[in-house]
Amino acid sequence: xxxxxxxxxxxxxxxxxxxxxxxxxxxxxxxxxxxxxxxxxxxxxxxxxxxxxxxxxxxxxxxxxxxxxxxxxxxxxxxxxxxxxxxxxxxxxxxxxxxxxxxxxxxxxxxxxxxxxxxxxxxxxxxxxxxxxxxxxxxxxxxxxxxxxxxxxxxxxxxxxxxxxxxxxxxxxxxxxxxxxxxxxxxxxxxxxxxxxxxxxxxxxxxxxxxxxxxxxxxxxxxxxxxxxxxxxxxxxxxxxxxxxxxxxxxxxxxxxxxxxxxxxxxxxxxxxxxxxxxxxxxxxxxxxxxxxxxxxxxxxxxxxxxxxxxxxxxxxxxxxxxxxxxxxxxxxxxxxxxxxxxxxxxxxxxxxxxxxxxxxxxxxxxxxxxxxxxxxxxxxxxxxxxxxxxxxxxxxxxxxxxxxxxxxxxxxxxxxxxx
Amino acid sequence: xxxxxxxxxxxxxxxxxxxxxxxxxxxxxxxxxxxxxxxxxxxxxxxxxxxxxxxxxxxxxxxxxxxxxxxxxxxxxxxxxxxxxxxxxxxxxxxxxxxxxxxxxxxxxxxxxxxxxxxxxxxxxxxxxxxxxxxxxxxxxx
Numbered sequence: 001x002x003x004x005x006x007x008x009x010x011x012x013x014x015x016x017x018x019x020x021x022x023x024x025x026x027x028x029x030x031x032x033x034x035x036x037x038x039x040x041x042x043x044x045x046x047x048x049x050x051x052x053x054x055x056x057x058x059x060x061x062x063x064x065x066x067x068x069x070x071x072x073x074x075x076x077x078x079x080x081x082x083x084x085x086x087x088x089x090x091x092x093x094x095x096x097x098x099x100x101x102x103x104x105x106x107x108x109x110x111x112x113x114x115x116x117x118x119x120x121x122x123x124x125x126x127x128x129x130x131x132x133x134x135x136x137x138x139x140x141x142x143x144x145x146x147x148x149x150x151x152x153x154x155x156x157x158x159x160x161x162x163x164x165x166x167x168x169x170x171x172x173x174x175x176x177x178x179x180x181x182x183x184x185x186x187x188x189x190x191x192x193x194x195x196x197x198x199x200x201x202x203x204x205x206x207x208x209x210x211x212x213x214x215x216x217x218x219x220x221x222x223x224x225x226x227x228x229x230x231x232x233x234x235x236x237x238x239x240x241x242x243x244x245x246x247x248x249x250x251x252x253x254x255x256x257x258x259x260x261x262x263x264x265x266x267x268x269x270x271x272x273x274x275x276x277x278x279x280x281x282x283x284x285x286x287x288x289x290x291x292x293x294x295x296x297x298x299x300x301x302x303x304x305x306x307x308x309x310x311x312x313x314x315x316x317x318x319x320x321x322x323x324x325x326x327x328x329x330x331x332x333x334x335x336x337x338x339x340x341x342x343x344x345x346x347x348x349x350x351x352x353x354x355x356x357x358x359x360x361x362x363x364x365x366x367x368x369x370x371x372x373x374x375x376x377x378x379x380x381x382x383x384x385x386x387x388x389x390x391x392x393x394x395x396x397x398x399x400x401x402x403x404x405x406x407x408x409x410x411x412x413x414x415x416x417x418x419x420x
Numbered sequence: 421x422x423x424x425x426x427x428x429x430x431x432x433x434x435x436x437x438x439x440x441x442x443x444x445x446x447x448x449x450x451x452x453x454x455x456x457x458x459x460x461x462x463x464x465x466x467x468x469x470x471x472x473x474x475x476x477x478x479x480x481x482x483x484x485x486x487x488x489x490x491x492x493x494x495x496x497x498x499x500x501x502x503x504x505x506x507x508x509x510x511x512x513x514x515x516x517x518x519x520x521x522x523x524x525x526x527x528x529x530x531x532x533x534x535x536x537x538x539x540x541x542x543x544x545x546x547x548x549x550x551x552x553x554x555x556x557x558x559x560x561x562x
Contacts, residue, residue, distance in 0.1 A: 028522065030516050030517065032513070032517065067517075069516070069517060071519060071522075079519065081519045083517075100519075102519060112519075117518070125514065125517070125518035125520075126513065126514045126517045126518055128517075129513050129514070129517045131509070131510060131513045132510050132513040132514045132517070133510075166471065269502060269503070269507075301507075304504075304506060378506035381488050381489060381505055381506065381509060382509065384506070419509065419513045
């Protein structure tokens, strides 16, 4: 999603927005920015890995970002909105995060067409706008969706007052493809035919949120590895070739994904609190076949300060069936090679490669529980200073049996959020 | 000792009253004289939080804000909306960046708000009560 994307999907909306300035001269420009420094504490790192983008050497880039939003009222209920963001974690490549037209059909119904944020969770709509909440970033256990936060599609909204309650229902049909940076590697992710239902119910200081979406997910990296293994096995002996069902367990190719989410938040002025639960289930998938995350947060405000405490839990298990297929194939291949008298030939090497180590992407399961203390100081009407300390307990590959590893990384982040 | 004590008392009383004078000026919420909507505390709060864009009689409402950091604004937000300036900013940042709302237009002075309200049947604003003129109608005081 580099700048060239601008020309593809955003130009029309931008052009529409700019054109309207000439006539209506009501182009609104709003901006937000975050500048953060963070580092993982000495002896509290995960060896050879970054933790939430940070290592023991301090980093000014990962959570630093800049966003500009252009909105123009085109009259007769039509609004054009474009949001450009540049994030330090993507080398400040400008990205057209949003580009949509909104049409107010009636008092209660509206429709948005184009690239927009998926309202998965309570803070999703404004999750990049640090000024809008007291964390540095909302708990990544729940909020990190690996680039699927936005979608290209159409969303209908129904907004109505039910007595003292305000109800907002959103229906989404969308499709998105993203290149997401996971650690060292870029993953191509396609999330197609996404159908979603989102509901917010607000009563006084309380907001309740519910999410249900289904979509078809394709992750190229799994398909490359899975198909590679299939070819290796077939080359060793056609009898070892993977069945369609087995291949399905090694690949993420139009796999059905179900997202479920529920959240409750309250803001009583002095006290603020939120709790959310999210679950992602992928059918016959090698990883994250059952991913669950939740957090509880409470904050206390006095003067210009907000002190917050968050506990977050995450669990993404390996798929036992995937591990079983690989293990069985490994044994079969080894026996096959032994029967053929192979000891040190090509097939044995192939087996070694295959099963000696089950590829890491099939053992990416992880469990973690983190405590975060955050302090926000509103030292200026348009700027907030934040300090955050996170202590995590991470268990990697928990279902594997072999090579289970435990770490307790601790991260400190300090910086400023602005809006203008 | 007694003199020192009473000087202290007098001094702190003076300070206290100065402080009160500065911070307890009365605020009036004003609309166009033709506005017949029965406007309640809750309506004012909803309109200024962007939760409603209409008066209770279904007429479009155009809320007007005052300069950030001004006494009149801080007092109005505290009393009528129940939020501090940073909380209000944070609240609006959520609406702005989701395309759900546009914050009330900000004007520079009580006089500017009175002029704007007097000229627009849809307008609603707040001013220091001492600045109110016949050109506008007071619907609430805080």
